[in-house]
Amino acid sequence: MKHNLSQGREIVAIPGPSIIPDRVLSAMHRAMPDIYEGDLTTVIDSVWAGLPEVVQTSGRVFVPIGNGHAAWEMALSNTLSRGDHVLVLNCGRFAAIWAEMAEFNGLNVEVMEAEEGFANEPSALEERLRADVNHEIAAVLTVHVDTATSVRNDVPALRKAIDAAGHPALFMVDCIASMGCERFEMDAWGIDVTIAASQKGMMTPPGLGLVWANEKALAAHESADLRTRYWDWTYRSEDGPYYLRFCGTPPVSHLFGLAEALAMMVEEGWEARWERHRVLADGVRAAVDAWSTPGGIGFIAQREDQRSDSVTSVTTGSIDAVELRRLCRQQMGVTLGLGIGSDESASFRIGHMGHVNAPAILGVLGSIETALTSMGAPLGSSGVQAATAALSQ
Numbered sequence: 001m002k003h004n005l006s007q008g009r010e011i012v013a014i015p016g017p018s019i020i021p022d023r024v025l026s027a028m029h030r031a032m033p034d035i036y037e038g039d040l041t042t043v044i045d046s047v048w049a050g051l052p053e054v055v056q057t058s059g060r061v062f063v064p065i066g067n068g069h070a071a072w073e074m075a076l077s078n079t080l081s082r083g084d085h086v087l088v089l090n091c092g093r094f095a096a097i098w099a100e101m102a103e104f105n106g107l108n109v110e111v112m113e114a115e116e117g118f119a120n121e122p123s124a125l126e127e128r129l130r131a132d133v134n135h136e137i138a139a140v141l142t143v144h145v146d147t148a149t150s151v152r153n154d155v156p157a158l159r160k161a162i163d164a165a166g167h168p169a170l171f172m173v174d175c176i177a178s179m180g181c182e183r184f185e186m187d188a189w190g191i192d193v194t195i196a197a198s199q200k201g202m203m204t205p206p207g208l209g210l211v212w213a214n215e216k217a218l219a220a221h222e223s224a225d226l227r228t229r230y231w232d233w234t235y236r237s238e239d240g241p242y243y244l245r246f247c248g249t250p251p252v253s254h255l256f257g258l259a260e261a262l263a264m265m266v267e268e269g270w271e272a273r274w275e276r277h278r279v280l281a282d283g284v285r286a287a288v289d290a291w292s293t294p295g296g297i298g299f300i301a302q303r304e305d306q307r308s309d310s311v312t313s314v315t316t317g318s319i320d321a322v323e324l325r326r327l328c329r330q331q332m333g334v335t336l337g338l339g340i341g342s343d344e345s346a347s348f349r350i351g352h353m354g355h356v357n358a359p360a361i362l363g364v365l366g367s368i369e370t371a372l373t374s375m376g377a378p379l380g381s382s383g384v385q386a387a388t389a390a391l392s393q
């Protein structure tokens with residue numbers, strides 16, 4: 001590419017942190033308020049009132065100041081005891097990192113790997129749990145969407161597998177990549193602990209974890225011995241002085257931002273939001289499909305019905321993905337996600353989560369196609385044309 005076309009508003013198309021709406025940025029841009037009364041208490045109340053609806057639960061919500069890893073640690077430390085056996089279902093990278101944390105923190109960890117490029121098999125889970133006749137497995141941990149492979153697990157089917165085995169393990173699901181983008185019904189699907197974070201589909205800067213717990217998880221909490229004071233759910237009582245929710249000073253700016261993001265989600269409506277993500281993701285998938293060639297562009301997630309609506313991971317075969325990302329960023333102002341878990345020169349990721357609309361997605365796809373064309377990459381056909389056809393339906 002001869003010309004530099006990057007001056008203008010940059011588009012971040014990495015799978016988190018994602019594009020933050022101006023409304024959220026404006027809400028955060030304010031002087032520090034009193035933390036004992038006034039606007040902040042109103043905003044905290046509105047966030048606590050709004051968060052259960054995001055996952056459709058009547059359970060309780062906890063908001064650790066931290067990233068997704070903080071939410072992982074809060075979930076483990078509040079519900080489990082040293083030496084407990086946990087079964088981790090991995091379908092890419094992220095559940096495996098959670099497993100490493102669990103092991104470090106004193107749990108006895110067993111990882112079940114999905115076949116590469118596929119979701120975890122409910123039947124394999126059922127079989128493993130049936131074999132655990134003494135119910136030694138205390139918890140099953142998994143992700144809704146793995147952000148490395150962009151594979152989506154069938155969470156209700158995994159729940160059915162646990163029930164079919166008649167197993168009492170807690171079921172904890174990391175929805176960090178999918179929350180606010182894809183349908184998730186915590187109570188109806190039988191999830192005991194749900195984990196998310198502020199910076200992906202939730203349209204708020206990184207810095208807040210989100211953890212929802214149902215009655216069963218709160219009961220397990222009573223006897224959990226991994227509990228520590230900072231993360232402790234009991235200590236973070238909603239009934240105590242309000243600052244106890246955060247075990248110290250509240251994350252003021254983030255709370256104003258999150259309250260605004262929640263208001264935007266409610267205004268859009270959950271069904272409309274999930275549908276928007278699905279249709280835009282269909283556009284991305286149509287483009288990748290059109291570009292694909294043997295030995296060139298292709299999907300990392302092998303099954304159509306297991307491809308996430310919030311992120312798409314792409315293999316590039318013989319095409320240099322490092323150069324592709326460089327051209328997109330430096331010449332066109334679009335930042336693509338680094339491929340992780342595999343060779344970074346042979347894969348990349350497109351985030352399509354949260355505050356994204358048709359021009360954002362078409363701009364990203366058009367920029368990718370422009371870069372690929374300038375690199376002389378082998379392409380099946382025009383991805384942009386395929387995406388516009390998909391979106392126009």
Ligand SMILES: *Cc1c(COP(=O)(O)O)cnc(C)c1O
Pocket residue numbers: 016067068069070094143145146147174175176177197206
């Ligand atoms: C991003 C992500 C994480 C890690 O979140 P951090 O905020 O970086 O700690 C964990 N799990 C999934 C599925 C993710 O997408």
